[in-house]
Amino acid sequence: MRIFKATHLGMCFGVRNAITLANKVAATSQFSVLGELVHNNIVLDELRNKGVHFANSFQEIRYDTVMITAHGCSQKTIASLQARGYQVLQSTCPLVRYVHKTVRQFVENGFHPVVIGRRDHSEVRGVVEDLDEYDVVLTAEDIFNLKEREKYGVVSQTTQPINYVLELVNLLKNRFPNSEVCFVDTVCAPTKQRQDSAIELAKQCDVVIVIGGRKSNNTKELVNTCAIYCRRVYHIENVDELMLEYFIGAETVGITAGTSTPDETIDLVEKKIRLFADKLVPEAIIAAA
Ligand code: SF4
Incomplete structure (x- = not known):
């Protein structure tokens, strides 16, 4: 055989950096991570053994310092943590930050933001939570159900397969031939x-x-x-x-x-x-x- x-x-550099930061902080102080630092139970158990606490919600936060995961979060989440008096540490991957920045620019320029990804994934939630209007799509049916807009600004969750993302972007262009569709490739x-x-x-x-x-x-x-x-x-x-x-x-x-x-x-x-x-x-x- x-x-x-x-x-x-x-492991990618974004995950390695998040784990390095968690280990560094855990060596000198106690903190809670909001959500799973990375989606891997072996890594999470190792960090738990070093005293790192994982909170699934604000109610479960145990310490004064809260770490944001590599998947990032919305500005709303950060503001509400700070308003509650927590010190916020961010291990958000720079490539996830790029998705946030791109979507912000789309909105500033009058594009309706469309995120290709899983709506229940923490990265996608973090991207859309600050927006008033947006769509999250993952299938041809989702594209078919979109409302017609003059200008669409499309990004992708960082971990989607690029070929599939491109198929959906083409579908969107064909579905609304009179609309402007601007796609920025944010697959990492x-x-x-x-x-x-x-x-x-x-x-x-x-x-x-x-x-x-x-x-x-x-x-x-x-x-x-x-x-x-x-x-x-x-x-x-x-x-x-x-x-x-x-x-x-x-x-x-x-x-x-x-x-x-x-x-x-x-x-x-x-x-x-x-x-x-x-x-x-x-x-x-x-x-x-
Ligand atoms: S965006 Fe890509 S590089 Fe960054 S943490 Fe996620 S998978 Fe890793």
Whole structure:
């Protein structure tokens, strides 16, 4: 069994920076993070063990200092935290800030903002919460249901696959041929690199293992993309979920991982697949005999 790793996989700089900041602050003081710092339970458990507290809502905040996650949040959220007397620390990824800035510029210039993404994702909520009027779309049906506007300003959640985003932008242009549609590509570079590498990998593998948190949007998108090119794609969050049965009959196995998956988890998964490969080889020889 041959094992391949995607050229680009695992943690991006935005997630690494957020974790570094959390570790640095945790070394000297206590604080709450509003939401999941990153969508990965292994990382979150490690931070909990160092005393970092995670609050799902304002009511659950335990300390005077509150950290905003890599996914960012609205100015409204920051203002209301500050009004309650909290010190706010931001680990918002610069590429998420770019989405906020682009949408602000659209509104200032009279464009109706449209965000391509998942409306329930914290990044998207953070982008739209400051807006009076906006639309969030993710399907052709969503585009079809839009009201006609003179000028649309379109951005994307950073972790959407760019090809799908472009399809929706074209659909919007075709749906409203008399409107001006201005699209700014805000899919982040690490997402694009991981998506492209996943396609390359899935095309040449019998089985693909995608490692990442169940709530991680970019991991889900990697699973979806790999499934287009490979029939046996498994999404696991940690090494314990890996099963020997996944690899029976496979000659080529690919490994990729979402942008919040730690390097250690990828290494453990790779080692276990190699152990499985050793176990499966004698079976294959016996079967062939
Ligand atoms: S996935 Fe992209 S936008 Fe999100 S933290 Fe990583 S680099 Fe930043």
